[in-house]
Amino acid sequence: MVKKVKARSVPFSQTRARHANETAEDYVEAVMELIAELGECRVLDLARYFNVSHVTVSRIVKRLHDENLLHTMPYKPVELTVEGLKLAKRVKDRHLVVLAFLMELGVDKTNAEIDSEGIEHHVGSKTLAAMKKFLKK
Amino acid sequence: MVKKVKARSVPFSQTRARHANETAEDYVEAVMELIAELGECRVLDLARYFNVSHVTVSRIVKRLHDENLLHTMPYKPVELTVEGLKLAKRVKDRHLVVLAFLMELGVDKTNAEIDSEGIEHHVGSKTLAAMKKFLKK
């Protein structure tokens, strides 16, 4: 008799797509933050923010432009599209909830910041709601 | 005056390395589970488990062999090295804690399983300790 093992809940066929999506979330959030802090967001600002070369940023910005999340013109600042802004707001809200949640749970700020940046991308709506509920008490 | 924006807590310079590491964690955990369930772990078992082609599994198994996490011989089952088993146990323990934690938080089992698989890789020792403490109460 051959036992059957169930496949993962999150199919791995989408690993690359999921990573690309996380990158998109990180970038729109960063663009929103950098515009808020600096007034505009240049490619080099993103490169410094993420600690990568401007080349990496440039290519990713181009991809996100093709995906209608960012506006770009050669040698001009990066801006958010309507869709990009919507995503950025959602991501930032979720990020803040996760961060506050971890700290409320007793994790020190430093570790809460580190972990929340990794965790946030994997927090579904149900988990997010549960975290918000926990924070209210 | 130019404002300074702090870089992310988790430098993105290590994105690829982090993803590769997550893959390693997922694979050793899967190998341990499949051996427990099926008695042995074949490349195709992993392919079915992760919903990817056997080619993808084959290449990753080779890499993890080079990293001393897995034993492999051509056309033979995949096994864990001592180091791989140690990692697998740690990963499984953390996974179970995160899953139990989410369910205790009020997330339904289905969503807890989905989210825990993404979240687990980003739970540091401090956050893990906080989750365990929460579960004790």
Add this chain to the structure above:
DNA sequence: CATGATCCGTAGCCATTGCTACATTTAAAA
């Protein structure tokens, strides 16, 4: 307006993780 510093784009390399197509090995069945 010239010029040099800074910013940005392009070319081209690598690693990881997907894939299809085809070859080879293993093991079971005829």
Add this chain to the structure above:
DNA sequence: TTTTAAATGTAGCAATGGCTACGGATCATG
């Protein structure tokens, strides 16, 4: 034993995200 099905390996392609090196654009400043 031979043949056939299943499992595994290999070749080679694409997308994503790292990088260095180099060249063109922009802008402040002399």
